Amino acid sequence: MITPDYCRLMARYNAWQNRQIEKALQAVSLEDLKADHGAFFGSILGTLNHLVWADQMWMSRFDRKFEKPEVGVKGSTELFPTLGAWSAERFRMDGVLSRWAAELHAIDLTGSFSFYSGSVGCEVSRPIAPCVIHMFNHQTHHRGQLHAMMTKTGLEAPVTDLFLMPDEE
Template identity: 50%
Template sequence: MAMVDAGYCLWMARYNAWQNRQLRAIFADMSAAELAQERGAFFGSLLGTANHVLWADRMWMSRLVGGPAPGGGISDSPRFTDSARDWDIARFRADADILLWAERLRSVELTGMLSWHSGALGRRVEKPRALCVVHMFNHQTHHRGQIHAMLTAAGRAAPVTDLAFMPEDGPSL
């Protein structure tokens, strides 16, 4: 995984914050009913899917840097926050934590193995640390793609998601 270095992590942390900043603005313009509406996605609704991504980011950051893991398991993750406002606040904080981690990260910290108990698999797992970081960012992008599709199907404007079009004026929450 030599291609993964601290610079990659900072790019992806910036991308994550940019994407979530756009979603926070879109969600602020939607009703609670629209956000909670079942849309046939794996995690049900827009808010359920956004909550799952937030929960998973908190889980991965707890594994990567320590600190408390979020409560519950994957099946509980769609209910990680109770409202769009709660999600907005928690997402803002999570993005700030991810950005701060990436800004301070040294490439050498991406070497070696990461070991954790996987609730999804019900056993101990050990994988290269760099692979786990790539997975965290890929997971965010995957589920935001589902959110994008749900917004489009609902007749809402979806955020710009192309990495090549990310503003270059630095990380902004």
């Protein structure tokens, strides 16, 4: 279904998108970052925080050496109180995702695995490949919300087209 190369590409795309978002938001006030825009996680900063939380959660499932977040989904929007704090953890998580993808083998993306899902409140067993795809799709989904919030507030939202990602940065 998917390959380690797909995961490496998506991890690189994720990091590229996050760097662009951070750069675009550096001059934005904390008040504006925390303003409620009616998105699923409310604000720009809340959505950024949720994305880090979700990546931490999925990495704790895919790589059992990685610790899961201390808070559940409801607390995910409050993890980092400033863009700077978010940025430091985002940089670290992008490295974690990249290292995880770099070390994948095709066999790692086959078969099922089980994990506890707080969203549905029970143990879940699923094929791993669709779960990996979901992690990357989840990132893209919420970055789409960020793009809309940024555009709504008059900010220049970053380029999101995968085919325009630079070969190497």
